[in-house]
Amino acid sequence: MTLLELLDYASVIVFALTGALVASRAQLDIVGFAFVAALTATGGGTVRDVILDRNPVFWVAEPGFILAAVAAAALVFFTAHLFESRLKLLTWLDALALAVAVPAGTGVAMALGHGAAVVLLMGVATGCLGGLMRDVVCNEVPLVLKQGELYVTAALAGAAAAILASQVAPESVALPACAAVTFTLRAGSLLFGWRLPVYRSRPPRR
Amino acid sequence: MTLLELLDYASVIVFALTGALVASRAQLDIVGFAFVAALTATGGGTVRDVILDRNPVFWVAEPGFILAAVAAAALVFFTAHLFESRLKLLTWLDALALAVAVPAGTGVAMALGHGAAVVLLMGVATGCLGGLMRDVVCNEVPLVLKQGELYVTAALAGAAAAILASQVAPESVALPACAAVTFTLRAGSLLFGWRLPVYRSRPPRR
């Protein structure tokens, strides 16, 4: 298994766990868990593959991804009640999923020889869109747009780190560096309140 | 016209009727009816064709699909007031649309030679995503995720029935069997409350 496949698997499994946790908040049945989990797990990578015209889409080529997502959904269905705070678990698993999905998107775009702007966008899209679909479909406030937290910023910084690192190091260093930067920024935002200034409207000039 | 084209037409027309009914609940004008109807009618099949890299997408190849969706929207615009309960009509038309869209997705994926996991997912996606787009865009609670009803389960069981039946019978038997299983489960859920157990959080273990 290549590093990129490994990242895709990790991203699918951890995003599927988050999808199933959101399904538990909506009190769906086990097939509903699997549906939301599969949508969350494959959403970002599917958009990446369709936009970059990779054929076949990663989970069509290797249906093991679907089985992994369904297994993750079943695991959550039977164990989620063991956790005290499902929202906290969800937030941290989502941070972990972001940190593996961003290098998965970045790595594919770099391997196809795209320039920096496309690589950055594919990192952000692969990292953010699966969770965004999950939250829109389940009518949750999207984590990706939660005010006063680093999320897209963490993805963008991770993708930028991958581009910089790939100038001087092989993929096996650049993609883990991307994951580390993404997770550090997202975790720092959750734990210590790291943030960028948000827009605040001021009174118009006189 | 092949059986697959027939299923695509039936799916487009019946989903268009549901889209127009949702538009009537939002009190849109006739062009708004046509817009929501066309989105609902083509959404699932478009995702199917893009993911499976079928070119051209079914309604680009045969614009009659669009005309059929627009005609269905106009029909609803002028007649919806004749029905006592538009919500009930919507729910049952949606069940019918699901029952023709699942075999339409399943049949295309089987005809392209995909394995069971991809066939199942394409059946579910083609059946569920058009209605999901309709409900997200019009800010309705998605029927597909309504708690305590069989919906994705009906689609999944129908797609599984198609796979099993296709081992021993031709497509002309397998796809109608898929439609019958899907509709029976969905209708049984609506009429008799058939359901799977839903997730309920329990207190954490001590």
Add this chain to the structure above:
Amino acid sequence: MTLLELLDYASVIVFALTGALVASRAQLDIVGFAFVAALTATGGGTVRDVILDRNPVFWVAEPGFILAAVAAAALVFFTAHLFESRLKLLTWLDALALAVAVPAGTGVAMALGHGAAVVLLMGVATGCLGGLMRDVVCNEVPLVLKQGELYVTAALAGAAAAILASQVAPESVALPACAAVTFTLRAGSLLFGWRLPVYRSRPPRR
């Protein structure tokens, strides 16, 4: 730069401004502004290119589009407070974006030799879907489905005007005519309340 590229650039920049304005209403940080702006700016054209199988997608081929969207987002981040009514500014910029995106979609579909139904739908989809994604993701009531305003109708009429004009005039006339018709109808609806009759349920016949 061809006329179609020019329309794509104008559409990206003006839709990015609207995305950033919606981000300002959600009080996001500057990276959130860029994310919503890029999604809004590229959403409609990406769907167009994926459905019509244009490879590569327009902004993958020319990453200048992304830079333009990000620059527009930054501009709004630092200047939006200068405007008295951001909602009014948003509505009018959105009308302008619609009026350049519809000919951008229409022109591409006509250049690929598609028939009238596909050209109309691509005009509407390219014009409407970016803003629809923006509003769904940011949990705003979609402008495109706002009751009692011409929006999809303006897009549809513009696309129809392009088809008619292209029978007797070159693209350099047909596409500006499309933009003029779209903007006139949308602006007339905003300024003078032009509208089509909306659906109103009546009591069922006895």
